[in-house]
Amino acid sequence: MAKISGSDIRPGMVIEHDxxxxxxxxxxxxxxxxxxxxxxxxxxNILDGRKLNQRFGGSDRVEETEVERRQFQFLYxxxxxxxxxxxxxxxxxxxxxxxxxxxAAFLQDGMMVQLQLxxxxxxxxxxxxxxxLEIAEADAHIKGQTASSSYKSAxxxxxxxxxxxxxxxxxxxxxxxxxxxxxxxxxx
Numbered sequence: 001m002a003k004i005s006g007s008d009i010r011p012g013m014v015i016e017h018d019x020x021x022x023x024x025x026x027x028x029x030x031x032x033x034x035x036x037x038x039x040x041x042x043x044x045n046i047l048d049g050r051k052l053n054q055r056f057g058g059s060d061r062v063e064e065t066e067v068e069r070r071q072f073q074f075l076y077x078x079x080x081x082x083x084x085x086x087x088x089x090x091x092x093x094x095x096x097x098x099x100x101x102x103x104a105a106f107l108q109d110g111m112m113v114q115l116q117l118x119x120x121x122x123x124x125x126x127x128x129x130x131x132x133l134e135i136a137e138a139d140a141h142i143k144g145q146t147a148s149s150s151y152k153s154a155x156x157x158x159x160x161x162x163x164x165x166x167x168x169x170x171x172x173x174x175x176x177x178x179x180x181x182x183x184x185x186x187x188x
Contacts, residue, residue: 004064006056007039011103011179012126014046014116016063017054021046023124025101027179046123067116067123074111082107084115095122105158106131106178127178132187133157138170151183 009015013024022043031037036057043052056062072084072093081094082104093115097104099122106127107113116124138154151163156176164183168174173187 002064003061005058006041006060006062007037007058009039009041009056009062011101012114012116012124014065014067014118014124015043016065017043021065021118021123022052025051046118065118067118068120069114069116069126072113072115074107074109074113076109077107084113087112093122095125100125100127102181103127103178105160106133106176129179130175130177130184132173133160133176134173135164135168135170138164138168 004015007029009024009027011024011027015022015024023046024041025044026042028040029037030040036059038058039056041054041056043054044050045052071087073087075083075085075092077083077097080097082097082100083092083094085092100107108131111128111131113128114126115122116126134157136155136157136159139152150166152166152168153161154164154168154170155161160181162176162181162183164174168183168186175184175187176182177184
């Protein structure tokens with residue numbers, strides 16, 4: 001097992017904490033005005049499903065557990081289940097949508113994901129770091145509006161609402177981070 005810094009924990013990672021296996025569901029990097037920066041991590045216990053919110057500083061060391069990682073292809077959604085196919089054996093596996101959490105909105109047909117297995121049991125999923133999505137609708141930009149933030153609200157084709165720069169319009173394709181659902185850049 002490898003020791004990693006608490007600030008390196010990302011969604012989908014499996015760590016050993018307080019004598020149990022935990023999957024990182026959501027992470028938020030926090031940089032307060034006073035005091036050191038830390039990583040606020042929402043953890044889900046793999047064995048019993050308990051949830052825990054934990055702060056990890058850059059100096060905190062945690063054990064990333066040894067898990068088997070296999071490539072799977074996302075096929076489709078059906079009745080709250082997500083169907084994936086092992087690209088080596090063509091075996092299919094069904095996982096509940098809440099296994100992936102809110103990041104399930106980023107899954108696209110044919111997308112390659114990395115499924116993490118511990119003793120042949122799915123315990124985590126790693127999506128690509130970014131995905132390309134189309135803007136379904138975007139708020140109008142008001143010229144000269146510099147007193148407020150320089151971002152506006154937009155709805156993606158998958159129904160997710162995010163903040164985008166004012167020059168982005170409906171119909172454009174953008175690159176979105178799957179870790180925190182934020183705008184990265186325009187798609188090529």
